[in-house]
Amino acid sequence: MEYFLELFFGGLTRGSIYALLALGYTMVYGIIQLINFAHGEIYMIGAFTALIAASALSMLGLDGWSLLAIAGLAAVIYSAAYGFTLEKIAYKPLRKAPRLSPLISAIGMSIFLQNYVLLAQTSDFLSFPALIDEFPFMEDVTIIRSSELVIISVTALSTALLTIFIKFTGIGKAMRAVAQDRIMAMLLGVKVDRVISVTFIIGSALAAVGGVLISSHVGQINFYIGFIAGIKAFTAAVLGGIGSLPGAVLGGLVLGWTESFATGYVSSDYEDVFAFGLLVFILICKPSGILGRSSAEKV
Amino acid sequence: MPIKHENAPSIGKTASCDGYSLPASRRNLRDRLPKTGFNTLKSLGIALWFMFLTFPIMVIKVSPLEKTIEWRWSRLVYVGAGAFSLSMLWRFLIYRMEAGTSFKKPLQERLSLFFQRKKSRKATALAAAFIFAALFPFIFSTYQTSIMISALMYVMLGLGLNIVVGLAGLLDLGYVAFYAAGAYCYALLNHHFGVGFWTALPLAGAIAAVMGIFLGFPVLRLRGDYLAIVTLGFGEIIRLVLENWNEFSFGPSGIAGIDRPWDFGLGFTLRGHTIYLFYIVCLLVLLTMVVVSRLRNSRIGRAWIALREDEIACEAMGIDKTRTKLTAFALGATWAGFGGCLLAAKTTFINPASFTFMESAIILSIVVLGGMGSISGVILGAFILILMPEYLRAFSEYRMLAFGAAMVIIMVFRPQGLISATRKRYEFPEEKREGEKP
Amino acid sequence: MDGDQVLQVRGLTMDFGGLRALAEVDLDVGRNEIVALIGPNGAGKTTFFNCITSVHDPDRGDMIIQPPGKAPQRINGLKPNAVTELGIARTFQNIRLFKDMTVLENVMVGRHCRTRAGIAGAIFSTKQARAEERACMDFAFSMLAKVGLGNRADEKASELPYGAQRRLEIARALATEPFLLLLDEPAAGMNPSETDEMDRLVSRIREEGVSILLIEHDMKLVMSISDRIYVLDYGNLIASGTPQEVAGNSRVIKAYLGESFDA
Structure with missing residues (x-):
């Protein structure tokens, strides 16, 4: 039972x-129907920024929660800035282009950003400081680590904030309008360019939060971490039903649990096979994902 | 002198994102360009933005273990200067593109007209290309020939994927799975049973095709991007299985010592083998080109394109959707199988690391960059994408950076691909046209 | 089903969620007949077409066709391409041409289900395949000539003017050699002279032995060419009969002009 719970919380x-x-994937896809392949790289850049900021600040004598807060904030700001710039350079000029062109541009950006970090920093794995302290009250608990608890709660909080933002703010409403019908939204005076920029900024900020948390949990990063994570996260978005925010969260969790239990009970070699196998299976049973609405084309 | 847009009504700025106000936005560009002062200021702003953006990653280098920080301030200056000039150039090019003074399109049209007017010209060009290809390995070194072999292999893979993506419009991100199937087919048959290249080649194609049908059957009812992600997942599954199923595939260490194509007992040297393989690849590329161009203008090819354009209308024309998709999938896979078999014969060693998602992405990029559905486009795309990193070795570590940037830049300035596909014109006696006018 | 009918629909019902798009609709099309299906927007006319061509699967009801010289056959649950192959072709309300193909190629696609060349034939360019391709091209060209687009065969389909695109859709549908042609608003958006031309074209197609079921809003066209008219309103069949009978029907007038008009 304990092993089960351990795997449960790990997942x-x-x-x-x-x-x-x-x-981030699902928001961007919902609004401009683009698989933002460079999203994983934004997450990686967030992790690097946090590492750099944390190392620099710890030499100035900072530590503990303040260090985490400042490094995290730096990561969020920089990732958001990268996401914003990425959209302006690689996707905005391609709004009217054939559907696959922005995808290629995205793949190009992904290669570019990986090599940018590789060249400017290093190709080696860097050890990431454990920014999340062990809670004193967690000393006797074995099934869940403090950092895991933090990750789970921060994710829950971010998701809640995002939901409130999308539901109740003006720009959130504009985002939903653009996702439903971009041309109609534009005719009604929604500033579509701005909505798209905001989408990229929010998505990138969330990716940075994820990047900082997991790097601190795992303890090492390199320039390539974004790629795998990106593919997995996109898989999660599709699994849950792309375009749907609750779907993205559910898809992520289902994917996490699948990997965790499969690794724990079956074989760690085939972790990714289970992840992708699950995706293929679900899409074949329910082509629009778990929470996705099937959209019939009007004839 | 380009046409002026002075009289074009300005339709509000909100519309600028979907092309409803093209004349107005063009006019804005026209008005803005001469104001050098404003442009300089804007570029300056962009330069500052990029200096901010690249600050942590470019300037600071930490080594967490030794607890040291290295500050590299000089880089900030380079970034600023670079971003400033690039942003000036970037906006100038965007302006030229939107004002329609780009010179590339007329060039393409002029070229195709040049070849269409006289058939002999096309024959001459083809003959020249043929002679060049025949002499290539004797003019250039083994190393160059070997690079050219890879480029031609990618031409083949690109043309194969072009059937799936370019003609049938099915976004396949797991093409590499069939490539792997072909490679392992030859490698394993050779390892266990000593099967030769020429026997394995058709088998590799057939196995890949069967795999294509096997995969295609359940997933082809998925639309667009869902298909993309499932094929991506499938590609990864195949790679991971190859990596972990040691008894079958020898795991990550792969299979070494695969035979080169039989040399008729002539005892080729390494150079001899390379030249031999070069001709084999040339032959296969030629074959692929003939097959793809014939298919494209056939009953099946039209069905593929119709399917790409409009699935519902396509079915209403009596076309079996599933079957048409499956044929495209299986045929595309066949060529990946051939390509894999060639790869195994060329390198004599394969392991799962050659079949990552990046490989699929590169092949897809060849198709889209070159121009979807266009044969000459795919050839051009393959040469650019495969030869560029090779010849950029002068810049050694910067080559992948330049490669990624080039992909973005080509897409931004030529989103439809370098060469756009053209449709066949059918010839009819003129009197028939005139006679049957209503 | 007697020998003079080509299509017999009984009790066709189709729900979308809670919305009943078609309620127990009965409809017949006789051999060589031009039948019109009219009704206000959202009455379920296009849904009816979509059911017959298997784009939608109706919840209840029978659709039976009788191709010339063959036994009657129920077409419920067939795949859309199978329905076309049996001899029912259609056009679309919001034109659905293959935009990147030439005009002639669009029509050649329509020949798909009447030709057989396979992959091998195409790759090896066999004599048989070439002959078939040639025949397909000639047939397609004659269809284009029939709708008056013979001199535009090489243009891109998307570059044709609107009216010509509608006629191209008809040529494409005719290329499948149907015995029943379903036309979804063939004259929509056309000017009077183009509508007249459409009138003549539809009559000409009928003379060649094709039965026609059409949806149309242009009452002048409907009254002048139809043999019989069916009127749908909110998924219910409210009237049917000859143009004169329908024109005098008070329920039809009510459906079109509203309740208050009745006084």
Whole structure:
């Protein structure tokens, strides 16, 4: 039972990170129908920024929660800025282009950003400081680590904030309008360019949160971490039903649990096979994902 | 002198994102360009933005273990200067593109007209290309020939994927799975049973095709991007299985010592083998080109394109959707199988690391970059994408950076691909046209 | 089903969620007949077409066709392409051409289900395949000539003017050699002279032995070419009969002009 709970919380942690990333994918996809392949790289840049900021600040004598807060904030700001710039350079000029062109541009950006970090920093794994302290009250608990608890709660909080933002603010409403019908929204005076920028900024900020948390939990990063995480998170978004925010979270969690239990009970070698196998299986049974609405084309 | 838009009514700025106000936005650009002062200021702002953006990653380098920080301030200056000039150039190019003074399109049209007017010209060009290809391995070094072999292999893979993506419009991100199937087919048959290249080649194609049908059957009812992600997942599953199923595939260490194509007992040297393989690849590329161009203008090819354009209308024309998709999938896979078999024969060693998602992405990029559905486009795309990193070795570590940037830049300035596909014109006696006018 | 009918629909019912798009609709099309299906917007006319062509699967009801010289056959649950192959072709309300193909190729796609060349034939360019391709091209061209687009065969379909696109859709549908042609608002958006031309075209198609079921809003066109008219309103069949009978029907007038008009 204890082993089961350990795997359960391990999966929940992993799934939370996938969920944070998947939200970015699903929001961008909902609004401009683009698979933002460079999203994983934004997450990686967030992790690097946090590492750099944390290392620099710890040499100035900062530590504990304040260090986490400042490094995290730096990561969020920088990732958001990268996401914003990425959209302006690689996707905005391609709004009217054939559907696959922005996808290629995204793949190009992903390669570019990986090599940018590789060249400017290093190709080696860097050890990431444990920014999340062990809680004193958690000393006797074995089934869940403090950092896991933090990751799960931060994800829950971010998701809640995002939901409130989308539901109740003006720009949130504009985002929903653009996702439903971009041209109609535009005719009604919604500033579509701005909505798209905000979408990228929010998605990138969420990715940065995920990047900082998981790096602190795992303890090492390199320039390539974004790629795998990105593919997994996109898988999670599709699993849950792309375009749907609750779907992205659910998809992330389901994916996390699948990987965790499969690794724990079956074989760790085939972790990713289970993840993708689950995706293929679900899409074949329910082509629009778990929470996705099937959209019939009007004839 | 380009047409002026002075009289074009300005339709509000909100519309600028969907092309409803093209004349107005063009006019804005026209008005803005001469104001050098404003442009400089804007570029300056962009330069500052990029200096901010790249600050932590470019300037600070930490080593967490030794607890040291290295500050590299000089880089900030380079970034600023670079971003400033690039942003000036970028906006100038965007302006030129939107004002329609780009010179590339007329060039393409002029070229195709040049070849259409006289058939002999096309024959001459083809003959020249043929002679060049025949002499290539004797003019250039083994190393160059070997690079050219890879480029041609990617031409083949690109043309194969072009059937699936370019003609049938099915976004396949797991093409590499069939490539792997072909490679392992030859490698394993050769390892266990000593099967030769020429026997394995058709088998590799057939196995890949069967796999294509096997995969295609359940997933082809998925639409667009769902299909993309499922094929991506499938590609990854195949790679992971190859990596972990040691008894079958020898795991990550792969299979070494695969035979090169039989040399008729002539005892080729390494160079001899390379030249031999070069001709084999040339032959296969030629074959692929003939097959794809014939298919494209056939009953099946039209069905593929119709399916890409409009699935519902396509079915209403009596076309079996599933079957048409499956044929495209299986045929595309066949060529990946051939490509994999060639890869195994070329490198004599394969392991799962050659079949990552990046490989699928590169092949897809060849198709989209070159121009979807266009054969010459795919050839051009393959040469650019495969030869560029090779010849960029002068910049050694910067080559992948330049490669990624080039992909973005080409897409931004030529979103429809370098060469756009053209449809066949059918010839009819003129009197028939005139006679049957209503 | 007697020998003079080509289509017999009984009790066709279709629900979308809670909305009943078609309620127990009965409809017949006789051999060589032009039948019109009219009704206000949202009455379920296009849904009816979509059921017959298997785009939608109706919840209840029978759709039976009788191709010339063959036994009657129920077409419920067939795949859309199978329905076309049996001899029912359609056009679309919001034109659905293959935009990137030439005009002629669009029509050649319509020949797909009447030709057989396979992959091998195409790759090896066999004599048989070439002959078939040639025949397909000639047939397609004659269809284009029939709708008056013979001199535009090489243009891109998306570059044709609106009226010509509608006629191209008809040519494409005719290329499948149907015995029953379903036309979804063939004259929508056309000017009077184009509508007249459409009138003549539809009559000409009927003379060649094709039965026609059409949805149309242009009452002048409907009254002049139809043999019989069916009127749908909110999924219910409210009237049917000859143009004169329908024009005098008070329920039809009510449906079109509203309740208050009745006084």
